[in-house]
Amino acid sequence: TKAQIGVTGLAVMGRNLARNFARNGYTVALHNRTASRTHQLVEEFGEEGIFVPAGTAEEFVAALERPRRLVIMVKAGEATDAVIQEFAPLLESGDMIIDGGNAHFADTRRREKELREKGIHFVGTGISGGEEGALHGPSIMPGGSVESYASLGPMLEKISAKAKDGAPCVTHVGPDGAGHFVKMVHNGIEYADMQLIGEAYQLLRDVAGYSPARIADIFRSWNEGRLDSYLIEITAEVLSHVDAATGEPFVDIVQDQAEQKGTGRWTVQIALDLGVPVSGIAEAVFARSLSGHADLRAASRHLAGPSALALPESEAAAFADRVEQALYASKIVSYTQGFHEIAAGSETYDWDIDSGAVARIWRGGCIIRAAFLDRITAAYEAEPGLVSLLSDKEFADEIAAAQDDWRAVLVAATIQGVPTPGFAAALAYYDALRAERLPAALTQGQRDFFGAHTYRRTDREGSFHTLWGGDRSEVEA
Numbered sequence: 001t002k003a004q005i006g007v008t009g010l011a012v013m014g015r016n017l018a019r020n021f022a023r024n025g026y027t028v029a030l031h032n033r034t035a036s037r038t039h040q041l042v043e044e045f046g047e048e049g050i051f052v053p054a055g056t057a058e059e060f061v062a063a064l065e066r067p068r069r070l071v072i073m074v075k076a077g078e079a080t081d082a083v084i085q086e087f088a089p090l091l092e093s094g095d096m097i098i099d100g101g102n103a104h105f106a107d108t109r110r111r112e113k114e115l116r117e118k119g120i121h122f123v124g125t126g127i128s129g130g131e132e133g134a135l136h137g138p139s140i141m142p143g144g145s146v147e148s149y150a151s152l153g154p155m156l157e158k159i160s161a162k163a164k165d166g167a168p169c170v171t172h173v174g175p176d177g178a179g180h181f182v183k184m185v186h187n188g189i190e191y192a193d194m195q196l197i198g199e200a201y202q203l204l205r206d207v208a209g210y211s212p213a214r215i216a217d218i219f220r221s222w223n224e225g226r227l228d229s230y231l232i233e234i235t236a237e238v239l240s241h242v243d244a245a246t247g248e249p250f251v252d253i254v255q256d257q258a259e260q261k262g263t264g265r266w267t268v269q270i271a272l273d274l275g276v277p278v279s280g281i282a283e284a285v286f287a288r289s290l291s292g293h294a295d296l297r298a299a300s301r302h303l304a305g306p307s308a309l310a311l312p313e314s315e316a317a318a319f320a321d322r323v324e325q326a327l328y329a330s331k332i333v334s335y336t337q338g339f340h341e342i343a344a345g346s347e348t349y350d351w352d353i354d355s356g357a358v359a360r361i362w363r364g365g366c367i368i369r370a371a372f373l374d375r376i377t378a379a380y381e382a383e384p385g386l387v388s389l390l391s392d393k394e395f396a397d398e399i400a401a402a403q404d405d406w407r408a409v410l411v412a413a414t415i416q417g418v419p420t421p422g423f424a425a426a427l428a429y430y431d432a433l434r435a436e437r438l439p440a441a442l443t444q445g446q447r448d449f450f451g452a453h454t455y456r457r458t459d460r461e462g463s464f465h466t467l468w469g470g471d472r473s474e475v476e477a
């Protein structure tokens with residue numbers, strides 16, 4: 001019997017994905033650059049389903065039923081190109097290569113185009129949920145052709161996470177790089193979520209004066225409410241963990257330098273290119289980068305801060321409630337920014353992405369899964385052409401209710417000298433969007449002054465220039 005799907009690249013993600021297919025009744029061909037991994041998988045997990053181990057690329061391809069479905073789970077970048085070059089010559093028209101790595105969508109577009117010329121479907125697919133997700137059900141974001149989704153969709157639906165209403169967390173996101181683009185933005189939002197949670201933690205620690213264990217309990221209680229999410233849940237786990245070697249809170253013995261593999265950075269780079277203000281996501285990326293500058297931080301430790309004290313115990317609980325409001329409001333903003341970027345990408349690359357469907361497939365399986373995504377799904381269902389999540393009445397009402405506390409938290413953070421770039425950027429975005437007038441008018445005046453860059457008027461059509469160096473009369477440009 002031939003395999004319905006094959007997985008090459010059997011590191012932890014590939015291995016778990018292969019097992020997931022097998023556990024769901026599919027016959028799975030296996031291939032890895034070093035064959036020992038392939039054998040190990042069969043030895044350890046062979047009972048879980050039907051695996052067809054292949055030693056060579058040729059054997060692997062021969063093991064697959066046609067049209068072939070070949071999943072590559074290797075490191076994004078050159079390794080992906082190398083694997084494609086190895087397999088593409090062995091494939092035939094109609095076959096599919098599914099790239100489940102965190103590829104840059106521009107690479108995916110290039111690969112898709114090259115392979116399309118050979119009649120091969122290249123399906124750049126975002127997969128989120130880490131190791132556990134790959135095994136038990138990830139959120140899956142495939143791009144590529146409609147034809148390839150017709151063949152792959154039912155299988156992906158089977159192995160994907162299911163939302164609480166039973167809906168599979170997979171949809172055909174759009175052509176060529178759309179899936180990897182959406183996965184990239186997912187990760188940008190993931191960075192923002194993590195940064196906002198980090199700021200909430202730091203405020204509870206430094207302003208409320210709470211211990212990590214106490215803060216873990218607060219996160220646990222938040223996880224019962226509207227912030228219910230995987231990231232809040234694991235935050236409580238991490239904060240309550242005690243280091244076995246020292247007996248100290250785990251969070252106190254880990255070096256405070258956050259690393260990154262690049263997808264958050266890409267989200268911001270691409271947003272800059274598309275002209276989309278993702279300030280909250282950008283602050284999250286910069287915060288990781290700043291944390292990593294150990295020398296710069298060491299050289300700055302002498303800088304003066306405020307002399308404010310932590311709140312008295314009697315005020316701490318009320319402050320914690322305000323932090324929850326600030327976190328929630330900031331979260332609405334970072335999702336607003338992320339969805340704006342998806343809409344802009346969709347427009348630029350003609351992907352026709354359904355934002356509501358994206359929210360729907362993020363409800364389960366992925367790292368940012370949260371009860372909150374139900375709300376976003378509902379907002380897009382109520383109004384598919386929603387310009388901004390903030391224009392949704394329910395979100396607007398929630399922010400309206402949260403904003404006094406949100407502002408108060410930022411006041412406290414500023415007075416205490418606790419860095420809260422995520423909360424602050426989110427609030428600035430919110431205030432800028434709702435402002436009647438922005439100082440951009442002044443910027444235009446300055447540009448016109450030093451460079452005759454011209455400006456438009458509020459009362460008349462056309463472009464104008466003021467003769468700043470002369471009699472300051474206005475001319476039509």
Ligand code: 6PG
Binds near residue numbers: 102129187190264
């Ligand atoms: C996921 C994650 C995953 C990502 C890690 C690490 O959706 O399962 O986004 O794809 O690789 O979160 O990302 P950083 O190393 O950049 O933090």
